[in-house]
Amino acid sequence: MGVVYLGYRSTRPVAVKVVRPQLAEDEYFRRRFALELEAIRRVGGFHTAALVDADPRAATPWIATQYINAPSLLELLEQHGPVSELGAWWLAAGLADALMHVHSVRLLHRDLKPGNVLVAADGVRVIDFGISHVNGGTGLTTASAALGTLAYMAPEQAADSRKASEAADVYSLGATLVHAATGHVPFYAQMPAQRTLDVQPDLTGLPPALLDLVSHTLAFAPEDRPTAQSVMEEAMGRLLDFGVPTDAQAYPPLPEAFLAEVLARKATTAEAPDAVPGTEAAVDAEPDDVPYLVPEPVPEAAPLPRHAAPTAPGPRRDVTPDRWAARWRSRIEDRRGDYGG
Incomplete structure (x- = not known):
């Protein structure tokens, strides 16, 4: 372009x-x-x-x-491998929140993927709206055009880009999570017709705790997929269980190599x-x-002080609600009203 x-x-x-x-x-x-x-x-x-x-x-x-x-998620994955389970939940919450906002202004992104996600110290940013669509409007897409990226594309979008909906963006969110948590794409295809088939994604290496959410986001039928709000609520619930801190300066709960590069780029x-x-x-x-x-300069990573890495994720457990938990549960409740839920 x-x-x-x-x-x-x-x-x-x-x-x-x-x-x-x-x-x-x-x-x-x-x-x-x-x-x-x-x-x-x-x-x-x-x-x-x-x-x-x-x-x-x-x-x-x-x-x-x-x-x-900030580096793209794709850059980080190619250089450092997959994120941890905790990092995947953090990405899920941020991307779902972004999609909720995109959909609230009657837009569809239609090309959510690691290359279009910037990972900053204060959260993710979704970029490149070159093939986005105004929901309900008269677009320029033709039936023969499968716009998007095949490895992350919903089957109905591969068949006809005009059929893309909010559910198609959620599908791409799930496919992005697979890549982030496993280091490989969920689908391998060279032509749109291959992505219109009801084939099982490659979930090799996916943490078991993510299996249920990812399987639902990658459901073949759009009506069987969760909403972006449901994804965010599930992800936030998991983060609450992990006890992600916010009292002091909070950094993304990403692997140490990811965090070092994010902070180096920021600095x-x-x-x-x-x-x-x-x-x-x-x-x-x-x-x-x-x-x-x-031309955009390529920043060099500078030595950074070590930051405490998150502890290894364990099973979900009941925790005593704290200020962080109360704050986020309140925000989730507020969002239901904001987005008509």
Whole structure:
């Protein structure tokens, strides 16, 4: 679709997505790019990167969003292997919360996967709304187009992208959890027709405690899957049982290698080099449109103090409710009203 640059709005770094020149001449693509912009506007900045500025009508359309200095879940999995059971529940809660918000503004993401999840110290961010859909609206999707990523795609979406629903996003959430907790994708397919079949996912290595939730999210029939709210409530209940602390500075309950990289990336300031030859030729825009674009730097991990790793997860147990538990149970109750449940 395009190239993403590290840019600057005054002194603050932003991510600037610039459409490839050959696509900028395609009216269909311009319309889809405008839909992506509308999706980013709707979702806001709590669960994703906030919109900064955009010009979908420029000679080369572009979108600038908040730059989140965090690795993707896919990067972390490829470098460090799967997360712990506790880390998987933390991811489940964050992703389900993000989907609840996306769906509340009548959007479908349709491409939730580890590569579209940023893992920050204060929670996950879901990015890339390039193939999102306004629920109930007149979209640009055709029946022959299976939009999304096959390894994480719901069967009904593989058959016809117009049939994607909130349940399809929940399916992708479950597939993402499988990858996060096992280190491998749940499905292997090279063409959409393979994903329309009722085949069993590869759950090798999945912690037994996650089996029930994941199996339900990956149900073949959309009506057999839980809602995003149900997933969040189950995940929060598990986290409560683990006693995840919040009294002091709380870090994500991720494996030590994951946490070290997340914190190292957070501590690295995005700085522009003095001069980058040729970068100005990559953008067909007026200087006022995109004031300063440079390739995104690759931060180097700096030595960090060791943080206490979570204890190994054990069986669920009854615990005495504390302030953390009361706070989250109250939030869950409030969310039921917020989302019509």
